[in-house]
Amino acid sequence: MKNTPWLVIGAGAIGLFWACKLEKLGNKVHLVYRSESPGKKITLESLTDEEGQQQVSESKHKIKSFKASELTDQYDKVLLCTKSFDLKDAFLQIADHVTENADIACLCNGIGAQEELQSTLLDTQTLWAGTTSEGVLKIESNHIKHTGLGDTYFGQWRTQSEPKEFPVDNMTVTNIHQRMIEKLAVNAVINPITAIFNIHNGDILNDEFKPLVEATLTELSSVFTHPQFSYAQESQHLTSENLKNRVHTVAQLTRLNRSSMHEDIRLHRQTENSFISGFLLANSPIELPVQRLLYDGVAFAEQREEVKKSC
Numbered sequence: 650m651k652n653t654p655w656l657v658i659g660a661g662a663i664g665l666f667w668a669c670k671l672e673k674l675g676n677k678v679h680l681v682y683r684s685e686s687p688g689k690k691i692t693l694e695s696l697t698d699e700e701g702q703q704q705v706s707e708s709k710h711k712i713k714s715f716k717a718s719e720l721t722d723q724y725d726k727v728l729l730c731t732k733s734f735d736l737k738d739a740f741l742q743i744a745d746h747v748t749e750n751a752d753i754a755c756l757c758n759g760i761g762a763q764e765e766l767q768s769t770l771l772d773t774q775t776l777w778a779g780t781t782s783e784g785v786l787k788i789e790s791n792h793i794k795h796t797g798l799g800d801t802y803f804g805q806w807r808t809q810s811e812p813k814e815f816p817v818d819n820m821t822v823t824n825i826h827q828r829m830i831e832k833l834a835v836n837a838v839i840n841p842i843t844a845i846f847n848i849h850n851g852d853i854l855n856d857e858f859k860p861l862v863e864a865t866l867t868e869l870s871s872v873f874t875h876p877q878f879s880y881a882q883e884s885q886h887l888t889s890e891n892l893k894n895r896v897h898t899v900a901q902l903t904r905l906n907r908s909s910m911h912e913d914i915r916l917h918r919q920t921e922n923s924f925i926s927g928f929l930l931a932n933s934p935i936e937l938p939v940q941r942l943l944y945d946g947v948a949f950a951e952q953r954e955e956v957k958k959s960c
Contacts, residue, residue: 654679656724656746658739660687660714662787663756664730666795669693669710671728674817679722680714681743687714687791694788695795717742724748726816729755733762733924740766749773752816754803756781758840758909759924760833760880763806776806777815778825780832782899784906797903802828827883831895834873834887836925838865838896840910841943844920845956847911851904854897861939866892868939869929877934910947922947 652675657668660682669691672678680687691710725748731739736757747753754777755766763778770776784797803815804825815821822828842853842861853862866889873884873892913920926944930937946956 652677653725654722656681656720656727656743657730658727658743659683659730660685660790661730662785662793663781663783665691665787665791665793666693666783666785667728667730667756668712669708669793671817672710672712673708678712679720679724680712681717681720682714683716685790687712689714690791692792693795694793696797720746722746725751727751727753729753729757729766731755731757732919733757733759733921734919736762737765737769740769744769747774751775752777752813754779754815756801757924758832758836758921760829760928761924767806775809775813777803778806778829779803779820780825780828782832784903796906804828824883826880830873830880830884831887833925833928834869834884834892835896835899836908837869837929837940837943838862838892839900840908841922841926841947843908844910844914845943845946845953847915849904850900850906850908854900854904862896863893864939865943866896868937871935872929872933872937875934879932914947920947 654677655671656679657664658681660680664680665687668678668680689711691712693708693710695706720743723746727747729736729739736755749771750773752775753770755763756779767776779801781801782799783801784799786794786796788794801820802822802825803820804822805813812823839850839853842858843850870887870889870892872878873887875881878884910920922944926940929940930944942956942959945952
């Protein structure tokens with residue numbers, strides 16, 4: 650892969666982290682921000698080393714930053730790190746600066762935004778959907794903290810006759826839809842519950858939330874193992890016990906973190922509710938009363954107290 654610059658869209662925690670990661674791997678990186686410029690240097694503070702041991706270190710990364718309107722180059726590698734609801738519009742703002750054979754990757758929560766983005770691309774462009782479990786916290790506009798090691802995978806959103814390799818080594822998978830469904834399942838439990846009850850991720854393991862969590866897991870397993878679910882081929886293994894183990898593992902590993910949905914509600918920002926619970930409600934072949942309750946509790950502030958009482 651020729652060493653042309655990566656164009657990273659989004660200057661949130663994940664966008665800044667990936668700009669630093671790609672630069673550390675020897676790539677040139679150009680970063681597009683929307684409202685607050687990170688300047689010419691980004692500080693990456695790491696609390697763990699590559700083996701996962703506690704080791705505080707700090708590195709500085711020189712990254713060129715632009716607003717979308719300031720771009721002049723053409724890019725053949727693009728990484729979008731935006732919220733799901735911003736994904737398509739964020740790409741359209743820079744589409745004139747993307748080559749006709751470009752690799753276009755996205756890292757966002759939920760499912761649905763990827764197909765919206767795919768519909769805007771040329772047949773000669775490749776869309777890579779990604780999922781990550783890296784823990785990153787944004788401290789300032791040019792300062793992020795890597796709080797936990799995780800895995801990142803990318804796969805082609807639409808299968809092609811000749812599989813390609815992602816432009817970063819050791820991140821290509823053929824079952825990206827399965828991995829995204831698995832992450833969606835965990836998000837559909839942790840995100841709405843932590844957001845509605847204003848708690849940290851690990852708190853969902855407390856006894857007071859056990860009945861709600863178990864009801865949510867039982868309902869989700871009924872969807873994922875249903876033969877008429879739209880992603881049934883990728884989700885049949887997600888039984889109630891499997892889901893319980895996954896949710897408990899993530900909640901324990903990120904016990905001191907606040908979910909993105911929790912933070913969005915706390916800061917009065919738009920959530921990705923429509924691409925998590927909303928996706929399940931729109932695609933489930935069966936009724937989902939618990940997921941509907943959680944969706945409404947996130948979507949409508951006036952219903953949040955009612956949801957708390959009913960749970």
